[in-house]
Amino acid sequence: MAGSPAPPAPPVSSVVIVGAGQAGADTAAALRGRGFSGRITLVGEEEALPYRRPPLSKGYLGGTVDAGDLELLPASSYADQGIDLVLGDRAARIDPEERSVVLDSGTRLSYDRLVLATGARPRRLPVPGADLDGVMTLRGLADAAALREALRGTLREGGHLLVVGGGFVGLELAATARGMGLEATVVEVGPRLMARALSPGMSEHLRAEHLRQGVRVLLRREVAALRGDASGHVRVAELDGGERVQADLVVFGVGVRPGAELAAAAGLEVGDGILVDRWLRTSDPAIHAIGDCARFPSARYGRQLRLESVQNASDQARCAAAAICGDPAPYEAVPWFWTEQYATRLQIAGITDGHDRAVTVGDPSGGRFSVLCFRGERLLGAESAGRPADHMIVRRLLAAGGAGLSPGEAARPGFDLKEYQGRSRQPA
Template sequence: MVDADETFVIVGGGLAGAKAAETLRAEGFSGRVILVGDERDHPYERPPLSKGYLSGKEERDSVFVHEPGWYARNDVELHLGQPVTAIDRDVRTVRLGDGTTIHYDRLLLATGAEPRRLDIPGTDLAGVHHLRRLCHADRLQGVLAALGRDNGHLVIAGAGWIGLEVAAAARGYGAEVTVVEPAATPLHQVVGPEIGQMFTELHAEHGVRFHFGTRLTEIVGQDGMVLAARTDDGDEHPAHAVLAAVGAAPRTALAEAAGLALADRAHGGGIAVDASLRTSDPRVYAAGDVAAVHHPLLGLRLRVEHWANALNSGPAAARAMLGKDVSYDRVPYFFSDQYDLGLEYSGWAPPGSYDQVVLRGDAGKRQFIAFWLKERRVLAGMNVNVWDVTEPIQDLVRAGAMGTAVDPDALADPSAPLPSLLPGS
């Protein structure tokens, strides 16, 4: 039972934390809800930072989860611009950066992730950027616009989702763009070489230059400004700005110092939680990018760094904190927009996990669905410029996780409705 006098503290002012607070009130919790965030901005969503807001197509205010007055109206106490510096699990308190101590009865850690840094000379130059926070997007938007006006060059380290989306935004402003990527294709660890080549061609058509099979070794500058970027094959690329888009690491330092169990770093790290998002301490939960969930559907521990996971795991954790029966078994999902290409990806198919890729539709026109299969079981599906198919794709992934095989020929046949491939159809 949850007592009306109890205090629930949420550490992390992103989407997961804000949606958890919203859910606590929607579920009727009448105790104190305290949300602590180390940024001064109100909780916001991250996809616009590399998509609509960065490209100038969306206003800054569109990124916020709730308008500012929502928190006071719903009795959610905000401590913004305040990092949590320590958790004392014995007396159930968190300590803020200003020395304030707050008692909790239940604690949710939604501390997210932070961009990985380039460990090379020159990263202290003014023109070196990361993109994770709203303040980063504010700054980078102005940089891209200036590069476009002045025919400037942007070098991006990494051809993952952030790298490609920023490349598209930069080309929209007219900036020259070079992407340096150690793998043979973009998104190699996510979609493999079969589909990765499509992204190479898409961006090349829009003027992006790729440099595959190499890494940055040095950023060259003068008077604090970027002049060029050097790669390990001896090339030097002109640059007026550099974006490090080499992934993100879960922010686990607080949890680790508090003695909470962590997931294996070789598998993404994060705070280890069970299917109800409970940590090794039954009064402490974790959600969003930082949580490594024992996924009941996929049968493995999984940490997902995408919008849908924050959107859904925050509310799931809130319900678990209220004592409700929760089994967080959502199919992993993310989306991306690049130029005139939009896509949605559902499932989990890392390199080596699949033995077949099946295409349905016209890959040449970039209007298709790709499926990753293992022994004829669907592990993941990605719809590219094909819409309203996420539900049947996720149903196929769920069926595959339960051992159901499909006919690859029928899967590739656009005339065969996807729901007809499911058991019992």
């Protein structure tokens, strides 16, 4: 699929978008922004208007952000743009031959082009006791609302939170819980926190900050079983090796499964996501897949990627909208991510796994520094804590191909990315 030609531009009069999250809502907006005048139907299985997910594990859980503050747009905006919202109704089946989507309600929606923005769902560990009361996951607004009440109840009772998984969501949740005054433990099966996304140096920086804030962090440990009380509520986690940890509330943050079931049932190619080409077309050229559910070929990194980020969702939405409107371009956006934990805002530009050299610039002791990651002489990306200017500069460097800055240059005493950018912009 990656080598197939750019899609033609046949007339399109109707677009159905399945998934009313960031990717789906942004696709609808991008189509209208490009002047598409046909019918747009946005289908979401949740009752809520399309909303932002990042605050769910931070401000919303902590009580500083209300549900209404999460909405991407008010309901009136969709009506004003002529976007038909179908909420609280799940897409049950795709009929590619008839070019239609059948909903749980029995409604059949016809399309010229279909966009699958079906997201992902959290994994649960298959351990004894995983079905006890007080064992939760966090993905959508309903999850977050239930978890917010559970956190408050656990705090009132003087209980203890156990977070299983030391990735983005798990660490943000632990930080939020500590901000509320709740005792928390993080259990991570790997040798360090956020190991898939961060260099060892930045992983250690985050671990040290969580320890300083009072979180107990257990690395290279697994939950073997969860035990409850007589009422069926979780109270204890048994770890490998026999250690028992208080666990009055347990949240699994052990990754997600891409929402590819609908696509697979329709006969589309799948494999850790819905497989798409450079223009985000599935194996059926009338169907695009975008966001967390889509696995796409990256010319930048020379492999297939499936990314879970707001940036990827929004950029792929615009890419799919352009193709539908007859102005196709391969998807080549620079990936970037962020997380907020305590006072630390960590921003990541690029995909840094597989780097063989890391150069630290700035002031690690003061919590304001960047780790520049290279493979050979090529800049792969950077992790920036409290250095937003570094983050933006690296994004621009990566967009330009990442060439020019070498690890030797970055390791020079006193090296500064702003100064380097200024010099590199000067004419020869």
